[in-house]
Amino acid sequence: MAQIAMIGFGAVGQYAARALSGLPEIEGVSVLCRPGREEAARAALWPDIEIASSIETLSRQPDCVVDCGGHPALVAHGAAVLRNGIDLITVSIGALADDGLAERLEAAAREGGARLELVSGAVGAIDALAAARIGGLDSVRYTGRKPPAGWAGSAAEDRLDLASLTEAAVHFDGTAREAARLYPKNANVAATVALAGLGLDATKAVLIADPNASGNIHEVEAVGAFGRFTFQIEGKPLPDNPKSSALTAMSVVRAVRNRVSAIAV
Template sequence: MKKNILLIGHGAMARKVLQELPDHLQISHLLIREAQRAETEAALAGSGIHIVTSLEECEAVPDFALECAGHGAVEQYGAEFLAKGIDFGVVSVGALANKALMDQLEAAAQAGKSQLHILAGAVAGIDALAAAREGGLDEVIYSSCKPPLSWLNSPAEQLLDLKSLTEPTAFYEGNAREAARQFPANANVAATIALAGLGFEKTRVRLVADPTVKGNVHRIHARGSFGEFDIELRGKPLVDNPKTSTLAALSAVRALRHGGDWIVI
C-alpha cells in the first residue's frame, strides 16, 4: 500500500482529484510553485496536506508522485523523483515526445529502481491497445476532433479560417512525434496512444476542426493480430479549465486508488 502520495500542481485537475479522492486515501504532500503558496495554504487549511515547493521540504519521502501540472513539471521533477526511488505518474504525457527527456527518465528510473506510470488520461482503450501490442499491431490511427475555436492559438490558425469554418476539416495528418512537436498543447492524448501502441513514429494522428461537435471527440482505430477496434469518446471538460477533460482528472484518481486498494482493475 502506498502511504505517502505527493501531488504536483494545484490547478483544475489537481483540485478535481482532491475533490474526488476516496475517503480512505490521503494526499500527504502537494508540490506547488512558490508564487502559489499563500493561496494554496489558505485553500487547503485543515486538510492535513503539507504544502511544499520541493522534494527536500517533504518530511517523509513519498512512495508515489503524481504530476497534474504540465509538461514543464515532468521535465523539472520526473528524473529527480525517479532517481530517488519514487514512482512517478504522468498526465502531461505529451512531454514524453521529447526523446532526450525519455532517455533521461529511463536512466533515472533504472538508477532509482522506480517506475514511470503513464495515465490513460482523457482517452479510452489504452488498456486494450497496450494488450494488443503484445501480440503485434499493424496500424493505429488517432483522430482528435474539436470545435474550430478550440484550435485557436495553435498552428491551425495559420492553416484554416477557424472562425468561418462550416464543415469538418482535417488540418494535420502525420505521425505522433511531429503532432506533439507542432501542437504541444494537444499532445497528451496522441503521446499516450503512441506509448501504449506503435510508438511515436508509427502512430498516425489526424487533427480536425469540426463545427458540428460540441466538446472534444477522440477516435482511435487499431488493427493487429488481436483483430481491430474503433473507439470514440466524447469527453466533457472540467468546469475550471475547458482545456482539461473530466476523464483525465478521474484517471488520476484511479491511479491513486491503485496504490491504496487491495483490488486493482
Template sequence: MQTVGIIGYGAMAAYVARHLAGSSWALTHCIARKGREAAARAAIGADVTVAYDADDLGAVPDLVVDCAGHQGLKAHGAAFLRRGVPVVSASLGALADAQTYQALQEAAESGKTQLQLASGAIGALDALSAARIGGLSDVVYTGRKPPQSWRGTPAEEGGCLEALDEAMTHFEGSARDAALRYPKNANVAAAVALAGVGFDKTQARLIADPKAQGNTHTLSASGAFGSFTFTISGESLPDTPRTSALAAMSVVDRIFRQSAPIVI
C-alpha cells in the first residue's frame, strides 16, 4: 500500500479521495490552513492527518497531489519536492510565472524527484509532445465558454458580458499572458504550452459565447509530423462549475499510473 497526501480539500480533492478508496493507494495526509481541520476531514476522510505544510509532517507520504490551485502549488509544492516527494498537479497555469517555474524546477532537481503535471481538461497532449521532437511550427489553443464562466476575469472589463448576443473574443495573445491574466480559466492554455512550444510561442484565444452549452477546448498544431485539430466539450464537476470533471479524472489517472505495471 502506497500513501498519498493532498494539498487542499475542495471539490477536486474530494473527487480524488473517493476514487482512491479501495485502491492500492491510501490517502493519509491533507495540507490545509489552520482552523480548517474539521472541514478537510469532512471533505476527504475522517482518518487523514491534517497538517499546515510539509515541515509539519514527520514521515512524508509517497506522493503528494495538489488540488488547491495555483496558490497551493506555489505555497507547498517546492517543499515536498525538496524532500524527494513527487508532486502531481493540475495547476499548470502557475508555471507561467517564470520565478515559480524556476523554484519548482530547482526543488525537484534538489530532491531528485519530479513535478508531474496532469493533462487537465484537454487531450492530445501526448501527440503534441511527440510532435515537438520533430519540430512544431504553429500551436494554437482556443477556449470557448459561456459568459458566466468568465465572471471575475478581465473579460468583464467594459461590462459587456451580460449583454452578449453573439460570441466575443476577449483575449488573443500568448499562452503566458492568458495564464497570468486568467489564472482560474487558462490552465488548459498552460498545458498546451508546456507540452508543445512553450508559453511565449503558443497562441491562445479566449471566447465568451452565449450559445455555448459548456466549455469547449480546441487545440490546433502543425509541424514536421503533419497537422491535427483536437476539440473537446467538457462537463464540470457537479459540486463546482469552475472545475472540469476531466481535470479531476486526469489527476486520479496520474496517481494510478505511478503503480501500474503497464502504462500507455
C-alpha cells in the first residue's frame, strides 16, 4: 500500500488525485499547496483530505510525490522532496530548461537517494525516442499546432495577430530550450521530446497557430541509427479546463500505477 502526495489541485491534479484514490494499492492521497490555499484545495477535492504547505509538515511521509502544479511548484517543492528521499513524478518538464534547475534537482535527488521521473504528458512515442537515443539520433523535430485561441496569453501574441489569422502561421522556430522558456504554459511537450532525445539545445521546435486546426496537434519526427519515425497526436482537453491535456492527467495516473502494480507496462 502506497501513500501519495500531490503538488497542485488544478484540473490535472484533481483528475489524478481522484483516479489514484480509487486504486486498491493506494492507501491515501494528500496535497501540497501554497499557504492560504488549503480550503480551496479541499473544495476542489474532498473535505477530509490532508493539506500541507511543505513536505516536512505532512503528518506522514509519502512514498511518492506527484507534481501537477506547474513550473513554480516544481521550483518551490522539487528539491525538498528529493532531498528527503522521496521520489518525484512531474509534468512540469519545461521548467528544466531554466538555468540550473535540472542540476539542482539532480543534486537533491542524489543527496536523498531519490529519483525524479518525467512523465510523457500530452505526447506519445517518448519510449521509442528514448530507446532510439541509445543507438544514436541524427535529428529530432517537434511541431506544435494549435488554433489561434490556444496560444492566447503566450508569446505568440507578440508575433502574430491571432484574432485575424486566416491561414496557418509559424510564430516560433528555434530550439526546444528557447520554446520552453518563451512558452512556459504551452511547450512542456517540446521539453519532454528534447529530454527523451537529443537534448534541449539540439532539438528543433516549431510552433504554429492554425485557424483550421480542430485541436492541439503534436508531431514528433526523428531520424537515427534505428531508422525513422513520425508520430502525430491530436489531444483533447480535460472537461474542467480547456487548456489542460487529458492525456497529461492520464499519464500521471499511469506512472503511479506502474510504481505500485505487480506488472508494469
